[in-house]
Amino acid sequence: GAGVSQTPSNKVTEKGKYVELRCDPISGHTALYWYRQSLGQGPEFLIYFQGTGAADDSGLPNDRFFAVRPEGSVSTLKIQRTERGDSAVYLCASSASGGNTGELFFGEGSRLTVL
Amino acid sequence: GQQVMQIPQYQHVQEGEDFTTYCNSSTTLSNIQWYKQRPGGHPVFLIQLVKSGEVKKQKRLTFQFGEAKKNSSLHITATQTTDVGTYFCAGRLNTGTASKLTFGTGTRLQVTL
Numbered sequence: 265g266a267g268v269s270q271t272p273s274n275k276v277t278e279k280g281k282y283v284e285l286r287c288d289p290i291s292g293h294t295a296l297y298w299y300r301q302s303l304g305q306g307p308e309f310l311i312y313f314q315g316t317g318a319a320d321d322s323g324l325p326n327d328r329f330f331a332v333r334p335e336g337s338v339s340t341l342k343i344q345r346t347e348r349g350d351s352a353v354y355l356c357a358s359s360a361s362g363g364n365t366g367e368l369f370f371g372e373g374s375r376l377t378v379l
Numbered sequence: 380g381q382q383v384m385q386i387p388q389y390q391h392v393q394e395g396e397d398f399t400t401y402c403n404s405s406t407t408l409s410n411i412q413w414y415k416q417r418p419g420g421h422p423v424f425l426i427q428l429v430k431s432g433e434v435k436k437q438k439r440l441t442f443q444f445g446e447a448k449k450n451s452s453l454h455i456t457a458t459q460t461t462d463v464g465t466y467f468c469a470g471r472l473n474t475g476t477a478s479k480l481t482f483g484t485g486t487r488l489q490v491t492l
Binding site (some may be wrong): 305308309323327345355357367370371372373 | 412420422424467479482485
């Protein structure tokens with residue numbers, strides 16, 4: 265596609281439920297990042313994929329959060345037993361180059377609200 | 380862990396005034412990027428700085444990377460209402476392997492006529 269696509273754009277769920285957020289990066293981009301952003305804050309790093317593997321998952325807050333990228337393209341962020349504190353905009357970004365350079369192209373984000 | 384702070388948190392200027400935001404990292408950076416996020420939008424890449432002391436210009440925007448590669452600044456000359464948004468710096472650690480991009484706390488710019 266022309267840009268990074270994220271679905272759903274909005275998700276409202278109840279505390280304790282399971283949620284999946286999907287990211288479709290720009291075609292050919294090898295690097296994929298997940299961030300989350302709370303109101304008035306900067307994007308907080310969650311996980312970074314280079315190809316199919318997670319190169320750095322140090323930002324995942326706890327074991328309720330998990331992300332996959334099985335074929336090196338689409339990625340899914342999975343959140344188990346959601347809590348109210350998980351409410352945020354989850355941003356996905358992709359980059360043409362891995363390593364230490366390359367601009368990130370962000371999607372519009374998935375706004376998660378946990379009631 | 381690595382921390383990236385920005386000041387000020389918020390600035391309100393009148394159109395035509397200059398604006399500067401400062402970015403400071405707790406650790407030496409490999410490179411730094413700047414992004415702009417409009418209200419309700421997503422971050423959009425502006426520029427990347429790699430070399431110590433590097434200065435880059437984009438029209439009315441001037442970006443600097445400090446000599447020690449731990450700080451950076453963005454200066455906007457003669458602001459316009461189209462400059463409204465939040466400006467984030469984002470830094471990568473100075474390591475030999477791929478590393479995450481850590482975003483700063485951001486500076487929200489408001490411009491009025």
